[in-house]
Amino acid sequence: MISEGQQAALSGERRSVILVVDDDANNLAVVRDCLVAFKYTVLVAEDGESAIKRADYARPDLILLDIMMPGIDGYETCRRLKALQSTQNIPVLFMTALAETGNKVKGLEAGAVDYITKPFQREELQARIAVHLYNRELTKRLQEAKELLEARVEERTAELAQANNELHEKAVLLEEEISERVLAEQELHVKQLQLEALNRTLETRVQEELQRNREKDAMMIQQSRLAAMGEMISNISHQWRQPLNELGIMVQMLRVDYDESLLDDAKIDEFSSGCMEIIQHMSQTINTFRTFFKREQTSARFEVAAAITKTVDLVQASFQAAGITLHLELESDCLIQGNANEFSQVMLNLFNNARDVLVERKVANPEISVTTWLENGQIMVVVEDNAGGVPDAISGKIFDPYFTTKHKSQGVGLGLYMSKVIIEGKMAGEIDVVNNSGGARFQLVLPAAPAA
Ligand SMILES: Nc1ncnc2c1ncn2[C@@H]1O[C@H](COP(=O)(O)OP(=O)(O)OP(=O)(O)O)[C@@H](O)[C@H]1O
Numbered sequence: 001m002i003s004e005g006q007q008a009a010l011s012g013e014r015r016s017v018i019l020v021v022d023d024d025a026n027n028l029a030v031v032r033d034c035l036v037a038f039k040y041t042v043l044v045a046e047d048g049e050s051a052i053k054r055a056d057y058a059r060p061d062l063i064l065l066d067i068m069m070p071g072i073d074g075y076e077t078c079r080r081l082k083a084l085q086s087t088q089n090i091p092v093l094f095m096t097a098l099a100e101t102g103n104k105v106k107g108l109e110a111g112a113v114d115y116i117t118k119p120f121q122r123e124e125l126q127a128r129i130a131v132h133l134y135n136r137e138l139t140k141r142l143q144e145a146k147e148l149l150e151a152r153v154e155e156r157t158a159e160l161a162q163a164n165n166e167l168h169e170k171a172v173l174l175e176e177e178i179s180e181r182v183l184a185e186q187e188l189h190v191k192q193l194q195l196e197a198l199n200r201t202l203e204t205r206v207q208e209e210l211q212r213n214r215e216k217d218a219m220m221i222q223q224s225r226l227a228a229m230g231e232m233i234s235n236i237s238h239q240w241r242q243p244l245n246e247l248g249i250m251v252q253m254l255r256v257d258y259d260e261s262l263l264d265d266a267k268i269d270e271f272s273s274g275c276m277e278i279i280q281h282m283s284q285t286i287n288t289f290r291t292f293f294k295r296e297q298t299s300a301r302f303e304v305a306a307a308i309t310k311t312v313d314l315v316q317a318s319f320q321a322a323g324i325t326l327h328l329e330l331e332s333d334c335l336i337q338g339n340a341n342e343f344s345q346v347m348l349n350l351f352n353n354a355r356d357v358l359v360e361r362k363v364a365n366p367e368i369s370v371t372t373w374l375e376n377g378q379i380m381v382v383v384e385d386n387a388g389g390v391p392d393a394i395s396g397k398i399f400d401p402y403f404t405t406k407h408k409s410q411g412v413g414l415g416l417y418m419s420k421v422i423i424e425g426k427m428a429g430e431i432d433v434v435n436n437s438g439g440a441r442f443q444l445v446l447p448a449a450p451a452a
């Protein structure tokens with residue numbers, strides 16, 4: 001049983017409104033008084049139709065409905081109330097004098113929640129009304145709670161859907177990123193493999209390249225030797241001109257002496273030993289050239305002065321033919337470690353270059369001077385001429401391979417390049433050129449070999 005307090009609490013202090021429908025004015029008055037005493041607000045109606053209108057308008061909390069009424073009876077009124085949306089949830093209690101079960105069932109079927117039998121007792125009336133008002137309130141709250149819950153569920157569902165969408169987008173992005181990374185990793189892997197393969201072949205390639213370079217160098221050396229050989233032939237012809245002349249004169253004199261019957265044993269001996277001497281000299285020249293062209297790969301200690309003198313022997317005659325004066329100032333005991341023939345080849349290149357430029361520029365009083373000395377454990381070799389020097393425009397290029405200012409029949413441009421390869425690459429020295437007041441000054445600096 002619900003107390004008045006509970007009811008008040010449930011209805012939020014609001015007085016519940018009850019519509020009483022009865023065509024019997026006495027009955028109506030009794031019920032109303034009773035309900036007013038119970039602190040309810042009471043509305044009344046005397047027939048079914050006005051009851052429906054009033055209920056639709058006032059929305060009471062509960063309806064007490066008589067069954068037997070003129071016009072539409074209680075059952076029909078109840079049915080119509082239940083059919084109207086505004087009133088269908090209002091609990092209807094039948095008031096009936098009829099105690100038969102059949103009527104009660106009919107009433108409940110029409111949509112009533114309960115019935116009260118007339119004449120009713122106050123307590124029962126109060127109790128039943130209170131229960132149904134309580135039920136109605138609970139139902140209302142349940143409905144509200146349900147709606148609230150539904151709204152929340154909807155809200156949460158929307159939030160979830162949103163979160164789900166975001167998650168989906170993130171998942172898509174993540175997938176893209178992952179596939180990009182996988183791709184990058186694959187590329188990296190391929191690159192790594194290539195790198196490894198490259199590393200494996202690198203050593204071979206370096207060796208191949210080195211070999212190629214060695215072959216190229218060897219080829220260039222050969223080429224410059226051939227060029228020098230051409231030069232030598234012209235030198236030999238200069239060297240032989242004089243002895244050949246002498247031989248010619250001696251042979252002519254033999255004829256004259258014979259015609260004049262001056263030939264005797266002593267004369268013939270003199271003639272033959274004179275000829276032999278000249279032939280010896282010529283053969284000596286050939287030997288000198290042959291030694292120079294011998295391909296000696298050995299490195300040994302040698303005297304700079306001796307090597308230079310030997311080279312001078314080779315060019316002496318051609319220098320004389322060109323009217324060139326050679327000044328030598330060679331310090332003795334200057335020793336170098338290396339290949340003496342290669343060093344001579346460098347000297348020869350410098351001499352030939354100087355001679356060529358002196359002849360080409362038709363220098364009056366052409367001179368070449370060679371000076372060597374020992375300085376701070378280093379051998380200095382200087383070759384100077386008075387031909388005017390290397391033009392500034394080409395001074396940075398004259399040591400480059402195949403750089404030449406000469407006609408191709410006179411030079412291939414390898415002389416200074418080979419000289420640099422020999423001095424700097426093989427003998428750990430340096431070769432440079434500067435112009436002095438008279439002409440070009442080629443300076444070689446070489447590490448001195450310790451005396452034995
Ligand atoms: N003493 C010098 N004075 C002025 N110029 C020089 C002198 N020596 C060399 N040169 C210049 O340097 C160039 C290169 O000399 P390099 O000896 O390398 O080649 P080349 O003499 O021209 O030919 P190759 O020596 O192969 O027969 C020469 O062509 C010349 O122009």
Ligand SMILES: [Mg+2]
Nearest residue numbers: 349353415416
């Ligand atoms: Mg040259």
